[in-house]
Amino acid sequence: MLISQIELLLIEQPLKIPFKTSYGTYEKRESIIVKILDANGICGYGEVVAFSEPWYTEETIQTALHTLNDFFIPILLNKQFSHPSEIAILLNKFKGNQMAKSGLEGAYWDLYSKLNSISLAQALGGNKADIPVGVVISIDEPIKMLKQIGSYIEEGYERFKVKVSKESDYEIVSTIRNSYPTIPLMIDANSDYSITDIPKLKKLDEFNLLMIEQPFGERQFIEHAILQKEISTPVCLDESICSLEDVKIAYELKACEIITVKPGRVGGLTKSIEIHDYCVEKNIPIWVGGMIETGISRIQNVALASLPGFTIPGDISASSRHWEQDLIFPEVSLINGKVNVPVKPGLGVEVDEERIRSISKKIYKYSSQK
Ligand code: OSB
Numbered sequence: 001m002l003i004s005q006i007e008l009l010l011i012e013q014p015l016k017i018p019f020k021t022s023y024g025t026y027e028k029r030e031s032i033i034v035k036i037l038d039a040n041g042i043c044g045y046g047e048v049v050a051f052s053e054p055w056y057t058e059e060t061i062q063t064a065l066h067t068l069n070d071f072f073i074p075i076l077l078n079k080q081f082s083h084p085s086e087i088a089i090l091l092n093k094f095k096g097n098q099m100a101k102s103g104l105e106g107a108y109w110d111l112y113s114k115l116n117s118i119s120l121a122q123a124l125g126g127n128k129a130d131i132p133v134g135v136v137i138s139i140d141e142p143i144k145m146l147k148q149i150g151s152y153i154e155e156g157y158e159r160f161k162v163k164v165s166k167e168s169d170y171e172i173v174s175t176i177r178n179s180y181p182t183i184p185l186m187i188d189a190n191s192d193y194s195i196t197d198i199p200k201l202k203k204l205d206e207f208n209l210l211m212i213e214q215p216f217g218e219r220q221f222i223e224h225a226i227l228q229k230e231i232s233t234p235v236c237l238d239e240s241i242c243s244l245e246d247v248k249i250a251y252e253l254k255a256c257e258i259i260t261v262k263p264g265r266v267g268g269l270t271k272s273i274e275i276h277d278y279c280v281e282k283n284i285p286i287w288v289g290g291m292i293e294t295g296i297s298r299i300q301n302v303a304l305a306s307l308p309g310f311t312i313p314g315d316i317s318a319s320s321r322h323w324e325q326d327l328i329f330p331e332v333s334l335i336n337g338k339v340n341v342p343v344k345p346g347l348g349v350e351v352d353e354e355r356i357r358s359i360s361k362k363i364y365k366y367s368s369q370k
Pocket residue numbers: 021056136188190238289290291292293315316317321
């Protein structure tokens with residue numbers, strides 16, 4: 001298939017409620033929607049899930065626009081590919097910038113599966129009809145977080161992740177455990193702790209948490225390994241994992257027991273499958289993470305989570321968790337506590353391009369016949 005046109009649509013939407021983490025609060029969300037067209041005008045959609053600020057990764061919306069515009073798009077345009085993994089291989093010659101790579105490759109995965117009349121889940125090797133999912137509760141007063149959990153339980157979520165900071169961890173978790181002693185519960189500190197906080201983290205062992213996500217800095221594999229030896233709660237790595245090589249380091253050093261895979265963070269779906277296969281071989285439990293993304297990336301994550309190795313419910317909450325209105329139809333929704341894996345070709349949902357254009361701040365168009 002020849003890539004004859006690419007469009008980048010820079011959009012911005014307010015979040016339904018502010019999303020507070022240990023490093024900052026998100027109130028609105030910029031995203032780059034990627035549209036790739038073949039010579040017959042058939043198109044695929046992807047999303048660059050970088051944030052506006054370099055908090056979660058060094059990559060941002062603006063750096064992604066730069067790498068896409070100046071490097072990645074010029075080498076893809078007018079080229080012929082027979083499988084999306086060839087795009088990942090071609091982009092390997094450029095370092096990092098995983099989210100920009102993932103947005104492009106994701107759009108091509110959608111186009112590829114559409115042209116082959118198979119669902120994205122089928123194209124990736126998924127085998128589940130529906131998936132159990134979890135939801136994330138952002139930092140707030142413990143009593144308000146407790147109330148949020150109550151309403152999410154009613155909606156049917158099966159796993160609850162609460163954002164904590166090192167000042168608020170014990171109070172938040174003990175408040176929740178008092179009311180809900182047995183719900184599947186985990187915390188995410190987004191690197192707020194350091195090695196001297198091990199005694200503090202040890203105290204959380206009493207709460208029977210599913211895992212503690214990314215307590216230390218992203219390059220602190222050694223420190224995470226020291227922590228994992230000291231506590232009984234499994235450590236899960238998020239920000240630390242940007243490639244299969246990082247997974248191998250974490251495994252060999254015993255820096256964690258669980259890994260969360262985000263296509264954007266590891267450079268795309270091809271890389272995500274490689275990590276999935278390695279983790280299945282090594283018996284490392286994995287789950288699909290979230291990026292407060294639009295339905296385009298969310299429904300792509302649903303397809304990824306249908307692979308057999310993803311055994312823990314991921315951060316794949318319904319469209320209504322973050323958005324008044326999503327960009328896809330039908331929106332991501334819970335049916336009896338689960339999200340159905342689309343069966344139609346490609347992403348398997350309608351993309352509301354009119355709405356995307358109406359919330360676009362800037363549109364960049366690239367075609368072979370400029
Ligand atoms: O650490 O997983 C994270 C959101 C923004 C930045 C970092 C993280 C998150 C989430 C995902 O927790 C929440 C979601 O997409 O619903």
